[in-house]
Amino acid sequence: MATNRGRGSGLLRFAESRKNLAGCAGGLAGLALTFTGAAGAYWPLVVAGLYGAGALIAPPERIAAPHFPDAAEQLDVLREDFTRLREYVASLQLPPAAAGRLTELDALLSALVEHGQWSSDPDSFHALTRAVREDVPEAVDTFVRARWWTRFTPGTEPPERHLERQLTLVHEELATVASSLRKAEEQRQESLTYYLEKRPSRSGD
Template sequence: MATSSGAGGLLRFAESRKNLTGCVCGLVGVGVTLTGAAGSLWPLVVGGLYAAGALIAPPERPDTPRFPTAGEQLDALRTDFGTLRAYLAEAELPAASRERVTALEALVEALLEPGWVSDPDHLHTLARAVRQDLPEAVDTFVRTRWWTRFSPGSEPPEEHLDRQLSALHEEATAIAASLRDAEAVRQETHTRYVEERGL
């Protein structure tokens, strides 16, 4: 394994800018030697020119990391949303909470349609809702409700679930409103353009 690593490092150095520039300068030294100008010091001339070339060569730059595009992130989020919907369908929820979850699912599904959400903040909010907030809210409710049977009279877990679902619905509604406003501005701009074009 160490030999393989050493061979890889040697290959990387052989292909590096420093080595290639040094080799070019070393070849210049060989040319100087062939003319007889270097005399008996030719090894020093060739080695010195190689070292000088290696020193002046620009440093190696690591490859720029590639991160998922907004479209790729949206595709992955849609896949995760499908997983979440399957989980929510199996969760035992009160009728009122089920209605809230269904409404939230419909809104998130519409927002995740291709071509709508591209803003990184909106994408982050939706990803957090799908991958963290909504599953956590339902899971916590299911667990808390199970323990509530042993301590009657405590605060009903349904209240917390409904408050969480309302807050998540408000966040998704704010994104929808932002998209609606952006489209309205776009429509108004196009109307002005078409009307003024004929003047």
């Protein structure tokens, strides 16, 4: 059944192709010559020849370029991932210090995820994506698994210390991203002010 469907779709694509349509146009021209008597007894060859000629001169099928998600589409998906990350973290019992650091990080992530101007700064967007999809969930998951083993190995370094440090490092990286965005907005604002100050006045028109 799958083979038959594949053949059917292939025939349909050929029937709708430019070469077949151009060939059919040539074949119709051959039939017109046949009806007028110009093709004579060799009309089948004339029709077939004009069909073949039309198919040969038809432009090749244009293959559509692959679609890659733009910044807006990627941001929509990232927002969904961030929502799932929040739900995952909310389901866990974390130490107070780590929970406080995670709350600060969540506020910063939320502000960055809501920021919509990422097309001109792919490196910062990559850092944000990595934090949401890799850094934070991996840090939390590693802590949860390491904490389970501490009951069997007392006296070892508390795993929450690593978690706090990891979250701090992620927060510092994203704070740098936020600072760059703030500076870019300030420069844009200053440029607009300069433009408005230098723009010729039309009050006397």
